Amino acid sequence: MTTNERRYDRRRLRQFLDGTARAEGIDRRDLIRLLAAGGAVAATSSLAWAPGAAAATVADDPAPGIVKPLPEDGFVVHGTNAETRWSALRGTGYHTPNELFFVRNHTRTPTISAADWRLRLWGSGLRGGEVEFDLDALRALPTTVHTAAVECAGNGRSFYATQQGEAASGTAWQLGAIGVARWRGVRLAEVLRRAGLRRDAVDVQPRGLDDPFVDSSGAELGRVRRPLPLAKALDDVLLAYEMNGAPLPPDHGHPVRVLVPSWIGIASIKWVGDIEVSAEPLYSPWNTDLYRLFGPDHPEGGSAPLTRQTVKSAFELAFDAPLAAGRTHELTGRSWSGAGVIRSVEVSTDGGRRWRPARLKDAPRRDSWVRWSVPWTPRRPGSATLLARATDSAGRTQPERSVYNQQGYLFDAVVRHPVLVTG
Incomplete structure (x- = not known):
């Protein structure tokens, strides 16, 4: 830079x-x-x-x-x-x-x-x-x-x-x-x-x-x-x-x-x-007023003007999507960061109790995202929560909670993605 x-x-x-x-x-x-x-x-x-x-x-x-x-x-x-x-x-x-x-x-x-x-x-x-x-x-x-x-x-x-x-x-x-x-x-x-x-x-x-x-x-x-x-x-x-x-x-x-x-x-x-x-x-x-961070966890008068983006991950799946129990599903998604390339992505299919590495499909590159996948075979019907978290080359990993600001910029926390496992 x-x-x-x-x-x-x-x-x-x-x-x-x-x-x-x-x-x-x-x-x-x-x-x-x-x-x-x-x-x-x-x-x-x-x-x-x-x-x-x-x-x-x-x-x-x-x-x-x-x-x-x-x-x-x-x-x-x-x-x-x-x-x-x-x-x-x-x-x-x-x-x-x-x-x-x-x-x-x-x-x-x-x-x-x-x-x-x-x-x-x-x-x-x-x-x-x-x-x-x-x-x-x-x-x-x-x-x-x-x-x-x-x-x-x-x-x-x-x-x-x-x-x-x-x-x-x-x-x-x-x-x-x-x-x-x-x-x-x-x-x-x-x-x-x-x-x-x-x-x-x-x-x-x-x-x-x-x-x-x-x-x-x-x-x-x-x-x-x-x-x-x-x-x-x-x-x-x-x-x-x-x-x-x-x-x-x-x-x-x-x-x-x-x-x-x-x-x-x-x-x-x-x-x-x-x-x-x-x-x-x-x-x-x-x-000035827009695209700066205001709130109790930020400097009085607001942060400096925002520049680089944060780390995020998303599943290529609708919220509450139905997935059949007993079948292996290829969960796919993408992760990205404004501070560097994505080094690794982990996925949890049990709400965050256990994590496993996702397979990266692309050579990580700056200014862009990387696609990834992980297989999952849900065993029983019911609600489930999928999570994905990425780590970039600057050493940033998505947190459980994003630092709040009143205009809602730069959300970087792990997103809880609900799905419905059907019988």
């Missing part, structure tokens, strides 16, 4: 607190109040997204603003979002098919002409002023192909309530707010180099072309945007224009999106239209 993210986070948090970074989309007085309020803000702030807010004017549409079909056996719809059913992924291969990839929208999927699209780079961190690229110009640059996951920071949020009895605000995802694809595009570093970086540039902030986001209080926060430290932008960030060998579908960022490997999904801005390159620190609502 070419950037010390912890050091960056600590420095940026100090800048948030002492007011030396530039705010956009949030009133300065509100920001001071927000930072002074600390952990209490997440429970009361008008910036906390209300699942029904964006859907209010399209209540007759079960998935407002999503373009692609959402068959019931493939997705669970959450307002403007659609969660992939893990049972639909069984047998689909390593990469998530585009038609089964989860959808996380703040508003509606925009209709953007690839021929008319332009990417504008601007800001105090550029030597020669504003620079513009069209899609042909991007495609003419050196190509990079990278397989990586995109995962919402709130993936697993519902389990804070259902497993730990702790209510968290936001979309009640189970574990289906993740997908892995083979992305093709150009490195952001290449584009920034051609645009002409100044030596004092510190932050890079991509912005989407979807509609401005209006929160539950009616305040407009502008288009979705979130700054990246320059060191990360120059490391492995991609401007992607293909997904699994096809042009990006509308719901996944057509014609170009940002891909920030291993970081929370909000960093991978869809439908990118401009990138500010700044010589001063930046922040937006998406790295």
Whole structure:
């Protein structure tokens, strides 16, 4: 890793607190109040997204603003979002098919002409002023192909309530707010180099072309945007224009999106239209009140802005799925981590009393997941609880309980997966 993210986070948090970074989309007085309020803000702030807010004017549409079909056996719809059913992924291969990839929208999927699209780079961190690229110009640059996951920071949020009895605000995802694809595009570093970086540039902030986001209080926060430290932008960030060998579908960022490997999904801005390159620190609502950790187990004023994802595991099986007693079933699933590759996976079929190693089907790779399997022959009918826990190359193993935060981010505990053994 070419950037010390912890050091960056600590420095940026100090800048948030002492007011030396530039705010956009949030009133300065509100920001001071927000930072002074600390952990209490997440429970009361008008910036906390209300699942029904964006859907209010399209209540007759079960998935407002999503373009692609959402068959019931493939997705669970959450307002403007659609969660992939893990049972639909069984047998689909390593990469998530585009038609089964989860959808996380703040508003509606925009209709953007690839021929008319332009990417504008601007800001105090550029030597020669504003620079513009069209899609042909991007495609003419050196190509990079990278397989990586995109995962919402709130993936697993519902389990804070259902497993730990702790209510968290936001979309009640189970574990289906993740997908892995083979992305093709150009490195952001290449584009920034051609645009002409100044030596004092510190932050890079991509912005989407979807509609401005209006929160539950009616305040407009502008288009979705979130700054990246320059060191990360120059490391492995991609401007992607293909997904699994096809042009990006509308719901996944057509014609170009940002891909920030291993970081929370909000960093991978869809439908990118401009990138500010700044010589001063930046922040937006998406790295102040949103996408930070608030609560009794976190610093007063909240954690640093979230970056890397946690360790998780999921069975490719529906909850309460029926499995016949006396037959051998091949239990399959996938595990992943934002901090390193998966080294091992263990499975319990008796609620956690005994564990055994699962067989890894893939060579572990960074920024992605590994598929695994384990045979199980249930002996008698009744309810059973399956568990899977992974350990990554950074030495992190999924815990029994996840540290709570009020907005339900970064759930990493072992998920209790109920099944019904039939006679």
